[in-house]
Amino acid sequence: MFPLEDRWRFFWLIVPLLWCCQRGQSxxxxxxxxxxxxxxxxSLQADSERDCITLEFQKADGTFVTYLADFKQGVKIFRVLILGELERGQNQFQALCFITQLQNNEIxxxxxxxxxxQKNPHTIRQAEETKRxxxxxxxxxxxxxxxxxLSSHVHNxxxxxxxxxxxxxxxxRTWLERGIDGxxxxxxxxYSTLPAVPPCKLCPWDWKPCICSYRLGLEWIPCSLKYCKSRESSGRSTSYKCGIRSxxxxxxxxxxxxxxxxxxWDEET
Structure with missing residues (x-):
């Protein structure tokens, strides 16, 4: 059985240097x-040429989270790499991917x-607004x-x-209307399927199907632009971009x- 620190080291060896937006990125x-x-x-990376933003971070338990906003295709992708429980027969890590539509004003x-x-790199940032x-x-x-x-970034x-x-x-349904191959x-x-499929946290058998839940939080994302007003010499009021809202x-x-x-992990919730 590998100690946790060794499993983290192994985990980082298999995590790709993702940064999908490779060209002209900041x-x-x-x-x-x-x-x-x-x-x-x-770590947030933006590529204006490919019109995408990638956000990545690692949690204390070793879980590695990736969020990608693909503005060209109008989709967002979440990828989670979770360290497995070797003592219970799991692999070194488990990967999940969730793909859904990117809404206006999400980022x-x-x-x-x-x-x-970044003006103050050692400051611990806190979001100005907590969304539902x-x-x-x-x-x-x-x-x-x-x-x-769906997105050129999915395979990566x-x-x-x-x-x-x-x-x-x-x-x-939305993608089919756009001509995506169904x-x-x-x-x-x-849950509504008969016979009923129970939530995993209520399922007593490790080898039975169930409905899994995974909660994911993005603690700080630049979700909107701030606009300030100025007055021209003619007296006309104008607005300009003057920052972001997190x-x-x-x-x-x-x-x-x-x-x-x-x-x-659902047993712990």
């Missing part, structure tokens, strides 16, 4: 306090993000080999999660797994 590093009180460093444009600079937690029923699985239609981010890529039926999607069982946003993902063994 990077911002921000210290933030997580829900458990631990301090971590968020500032990539061009604006590329212009941000969003509950997402991820009731559709996505075929990895066909997912490039979700390579470790080929069998665990999820989205929602609401998103699928054969990449498969509807999964949920937000904290949490998500609760619910999705089907073929066995509780793939959702052991």
């Amino acid at each position: 990077e911002l590093k921000v210290l933030v306090r997580l829900e458990d009180g631990q301090i971590t460093e968020e 500032i444009p990539s061009e604006s993000m590329a212009k941000l600079r 937690m969003e509950t997402l029923q991820m009731d559709v699985s996505v075929n990895f080999t066909k997912a490039l239609q 981010i979700c390579a470790e999660a080929k069998e665990a890529i999820y989205t929602r039926q609401d998103d699928v 054969s990449m999607f498969e509807v999964l069982p949920l 937000c904290q946003k949490s998500y609760s993902f619910h999705f089907y797994v073929t066995q509780k063994q793939l959702c052991l």
Whole structure:
């Protein structure tokens, strides 16, 4: 059995140097306090040419989180790499990918993000606004080999999660209207399915299917631009960009797994 520090070392060896937005990118590093009180460093990269923003950070338990906003395709991707519980028969790590539509005003444009600079790198940042937690029923699985239609970044981010890529039926309906190939999607069982599939935290058997829950928080994201007003010599009032507003946003993902063994963290919630 590997000590935890050795497993972290192994984990970092297999985590790719993601930064999907490779060309013309700028990077911002921000210290933030997580829900458990631990301090971590968020890395935010913007690529105005490919019109995307990537946010990454590592939690104290070794979990590695990636959030990507793809403005060209109008989607956002969450990837979570979770250290496995070797003593319970899990692999070294478990990967999850969640893909859904990118809404307006979730995060500032990539061009604006590329212009941000860190003035006080040792300051622990706290979001100015805490947004309502969003509950997402991820009731559709996505075929990895066909997912490039959704975003050119899927194959880079979700390579470790080929069998665990999820989205929602609401998103699928929108994508089908845009001409996306529907054969990449498969509807999964949920609570309402008969026979009923229980939540994993209530399922007593490790090898039975259940509905898994995973809660993910982004503690500091530049969610909107601030505008200030000035008055010209003619007396006319004008507005200009003068900063950003930061937000904290949490998500609760619910999705089907073929066995509780793939959702052991749910026992702790």
